[in-house]
Amino acid sequence: xxxxxxxxxxxxxxxxWVLEELGIEYDLxxxxxxxxxxxxxxxxxxxxLGHAPILVDGSTSLSESxxxxxxxxxxxxxxxxxxxxxxxxxxxxxxxLMSFCVFKLVLSISIxxxxxxxxxxxxxxxxxILSQWVxxxxxxxxxxxxxxxxxKQGWLVDGDSRGNPTISDFMLAFSVDVLVYxxxxxxxxxxxxxxxxxxxxxxxxxxxxxxxxxxRYQKREN
Amino acid sequence: xxxxxxxxxxxxxxxxWVLEELGIEYDLxxxxxxxxxxxxxxxxxxxxLGHAPILVDGSTSLSESxxxxxxxxxxxxxxxxxxxxxxxxxxxxxxxLMSFCVFKLVLSISIxxxxxxxxxxxxxxxxxILSQWVxxxxxxxxxxxxxxxxxKQGWLVDGDSRGNPTISDFMLAFSVDVLVYxxxxxxxxxxxxxxxxxxxxxxxxxxxxxxxxxxRYQKREN
Numbered sequence: 290x291x292x293x294x295x296x297x298x299x300x301x302x303x304x305x306w307v308l309e310e311l312g313i314e315y316d317l318x319x320x321x322x323x324x325x326x327x328x329x330x331x332x333x334x335x336x337x338l339g340h341a342p343i344l345v346d347g348s349t350s351l352s353e354s355x356x357x358x359x360x361x362x363x364x365x366x367x368x369x370x371x372x373x374x375x376x377x378x379x380x381x382x383x384x385x386l387m388s389f390c391v392f393k394l395v396l397s398i399s400i401x402x403x404x405x406x407x408x409x410x411x412x413x414x415x416x417x418i419l420s421q422w423v424x425x426x427x428x429x430x431x432x433x434x435x436x437x438x439x440x441k442q443g444w445l446v447d448g449d450s451r452g453n454p455t456i457s458d459f460m461l462a463f464s465v466d467v468l469v470y471x472x473x474x475x476x477x478x479x480x481x482x483x484x485x486x487x488x489x490x491x492x493x494x495x496x497x498x499x500x501x502x503x504x505r506y507q508k509r510e511n
Numbered sequence: 512x513x514x515x516x517x518x519x520x521x522x523x524x525x526x527x528w529v530l531e532e533l534g535i536e537y538d539l540x541x542x543x544x545x546x547x548x549x550x551x552x553x554x555x556x557x558x559x560l561g562h563a564p565i566l567v568d569g570s571t572s573l574s575e576s577x578x579x580x581x582x583x584x585x586x587x588x589x590x591x592x593x594x595x596x597x598x599x600x601x602x603x604x605x606x607x608l609m610s611f612c613v614f615k616l617v618l619s620i621s622i623x624x625x626x627x628x629x630x631x632x633x634x635x636x637x638x639x640i641l642s643q644w645v646x647x648x649x650x651x652x653x654x655x656x657x658x659x660x661x662x663k664q665g666w667l668v669d670g671d672s673r674g675n676p677t678i679s680d681f682m683l684a685f686s687v688d689v690l691v692y693x694x695x696x697x698x699x700x701x702x703x704x705x706x707x708x709x710x711x712x713x714x715x716x717x718x719x720x721x722x723x724x725x726x727r728y729q730k731r732e733n
Contacts, residue, residue, distance in 0.1 A: 338651070353602040356599045359598055379578075380578045380605065381578070384577065384605045396640070399640055411636055413633055414634065415637060418621055422617060
């Protein structure tokens, strides 16, 4: 039996999607975040890192979303849900797109926490890092995905031979939600906007969102 | 013919190592960084991202270190240089360990650039992000690798069936060099310290360093 340890409002939504899309039976254990926003200590009892998602399949216990997605597709995908182009995207999305999304989030929240009167001085350096390094890299990463999606009616690398989403889409879904949630939807190009619409109507993704508990990233901010 | 577009002083050292270790013939094009530290614009003529490494193999052009390593091992590794445990480590090292290494580097350099008299005020927020978020996560990521390496005499996941390094080692090498270079060697546990020694004596890695042009990360800082 497979058990997925899932943290609410996190990237582990993607693993629920994979499990639903592949029609795998699983037991879902959902954890709430602490008031601080951090993961609860119970997760450390499952895996020493304490980072969700954690997938337990018999004697195999695995963390890291990318690794779990590859494992599930390879073991239970019957040769589907994959494309040669996944090799690039599965690394690119988590390593480039998501890391700059996270860094932007951390810097933005840190700036917001500075008392307004002190911001002109204390926010100078964080704002400089944002404007000179994070924002250009994030914009460039978003642009790479937008170019790939422009004029596309389907999945990120056109799906597998049966038209199913592939590892590239399983990786991309959470970044799309974070970008839309961050009030950036109007800044996103038409390729990403229409991809987000298709993703949010895809039956197994709808089901994943229903099962995921609290998931703020499908509510629009601002 | 394979061409590797390599940026000096960068993580693309790992691809030179893979090519040397697998005994693949290749043409090496080495690019120097601009005085600002950024990659030179010529790289954008090879790949629109302008990020090294970029591997060109016939009609295939691929960026992202992780993707290139997987591609080379899968196409030219004759079934060697891989282990089931690579699935976790290839994602973990780039996504967790390296991203916190990079965040730390960017925040530290930003703090150093603040005039000394202004640091007590202007460095407060960057230092807080470092101490509350980056450092604990980096320490935790290093610890995961240290635990894996403790009491080990060989490669990160014990190598392939012939004792060769696997994808996990190809991914880890640059992080090890960055940690040692950052003057952190004394803080590293015995597992990582002895791994670094073995890596730096491994013939194909020694050859890779010779070919890589300027590579500051094997000079010890402080």
